[in-house]
Amino acid sequence: MCGIAGFIRTDRRPVEQAELKKMIATLNHRGPDASGTQVLDSVGLAHSRLSIVDLAGGLQPMQTPDGMLSVTFNGEIFNHIELRAELQQKGYQFQTHSDTEVILLMYAEYGPECVHHFNGQWAFAIHDRRKQEVFLSRDRMGIRPLVYTQTPSRFCFASEIKALFALPDVERRVDHTALNQLFTFWSPLPPRTFFAGVSELPPGHSMIVKDGNVKIWQYWNLDYSPNEDNRSLDDWADELRSLLINATQLRLRADVSVGAYLSGGLDSSITAAIIRNYTNAPLNTFSVNFNDKDFDESQFQQEMITELGTDHQTVCCSYDDIGRIFPTVIQHTEKPVLRTAPAPMFLLSKLVRESQFKVVMTGEGADEVFGGYDLFKETKIRRFWSRQPDSKIRPLLLKRLYPYMKNLQAQSPDYLKAFFKIREDELDSPFFSHLPRWDLTAKLKTFFSDDLKQELQAQDPQAEFQQQLPAQFSEWPSFCQAQYLEAINLMPGYILSSQGDRMAMGNSVEGRFPFLDYRVVEFASRVPVRFKMNGLNEKFLLKYALRDLIPDSIRQRPKQPYRSPDAHSFIDSNSQRARFAYVNELLSPECLEAHGLFQPTAVQRLVKKMEQGRAIGTRDNMAxxxxxxxxxLVEQMINGQTVTAGKETTAPATITS
Structure with a gap:
């Protein structure tokens, strides 16, 4: 895994190599092993390398022997061995053993259609000198990032926005529409980013830049059209098992050691169990747990460690650990977050890297692909309730949801009915499944400044989202509609980005995701809903297909999503003060007024509630x-100021073996 950057001079002026070096220097964390630049014609490419495949021969930017094609590539093509054999049969000769060269020669053979042959995770740019154009592409699920911007004189691209901001002609401004979307959906709708004028290439899209013109198209999308409904459960299970084993085996291809995350949940346990039972690879696992037992899953982690006999290491997080590292986390996310969950993941990847591992397997994607989130149960119950809206019994099923949320469980049936209320006009909404979550998140906008509220009053984020839905969306089962919304929004925009790529690559670690192998994703989209959720038993098919590899206690435990302490990480209600000076400084009326995005008085009231221990709900924590x-983020990337925990930093997170 690596960092990429570059630009095309649309004014045909020479490329200054010094600017390329400034761009790629900002991405050293993504590729500390080597860096390189290349200038050809009016195109400059840059690369920072994390050496994983062909350690000696995979240097980039890479060029074909005739000099007609050059590439800078971030990612892995897991089926590169098979593709290499196909190309050799066609007469192509290879100079290296790297998957990067496979991309170049696949492009030489197939042009932009080459991406349909790739099983992997990628963001790359290919300079085609014959056609005088640059071809860029991003993987199907959006695992690897690719951002870009245009100035009057050039088109610029990079793995991260900080590389774009290394150029003097790239403006730094907050995109208020993106902020409005993020405070609804947890992430801006692509192609928007948090910064005005900076776009991201959406997942499953490619683009060509030629003569200053940009052409973007979608080469792949999810499709939940029902079919093969008459297959038996065992048929589906056998195919899934085979696919997952192969997807995991492919993702173990590397010339360096590969570790695995082990959270104590079903998904990472399955990945680790497949490695143990179907490969010869050593099994080194890593996990995070918490001093706050409300968030800790160490008991289940230990059960899988014992079951699999792994060589295991753990990082234990305290409130202070999260607050201490949070400014660094936000420097990597490059967008606001509404939960602290990325912070422990940053500390976990730091442990992985310090243990001499560059690659880690993870279970992300299974909940979106196989319907594991409580949101899917919630939607099913709300649909069931809507058929008899006056029922006294049906709403009580809501008590079956979110067992890990004590505050919600303590509420009365009347409160639950009000919170999960069903309005008649919402039943036909394409967003029925997500309206409670989005409504709760949108309430955070009450903290927006008056000027910002005035500017945004005519905007409707949901209407903007609806315009991006595929034409066949309304024909899919409601369960699959909810899956699609998770898979194209929260997963690439937050789970794989803020919690995934940015936290791992912040410590020069590559994450790999067997559940997001496109063959697994396409298979799962065809699975009948009754095999995804049986009654309220989530991920039913996945549990059934791998039942012999996972202990019953893990397989049957209630779903508990990964969470971490939020407000307590910044404000100590026992001492009634902020844990770190930067919290006081950035939430001060003067700083809030200067940035102009939030109401100082409202924020001060929120902070006071936190200090007094009265703010315990999800809304206050997210706010x-x-x-x-x-x-x-504004202080770091708009104003160019450093934000740190300073002298109040406490001892680092505890590490155990």
């Missing part, structure tokens, strides 16, 4: 994290 992370 504090969202406001603080936005303030950090």
């Amino acid at each position: 504090l994290v969202g406001i603080l992370s936005t303030q950090i």
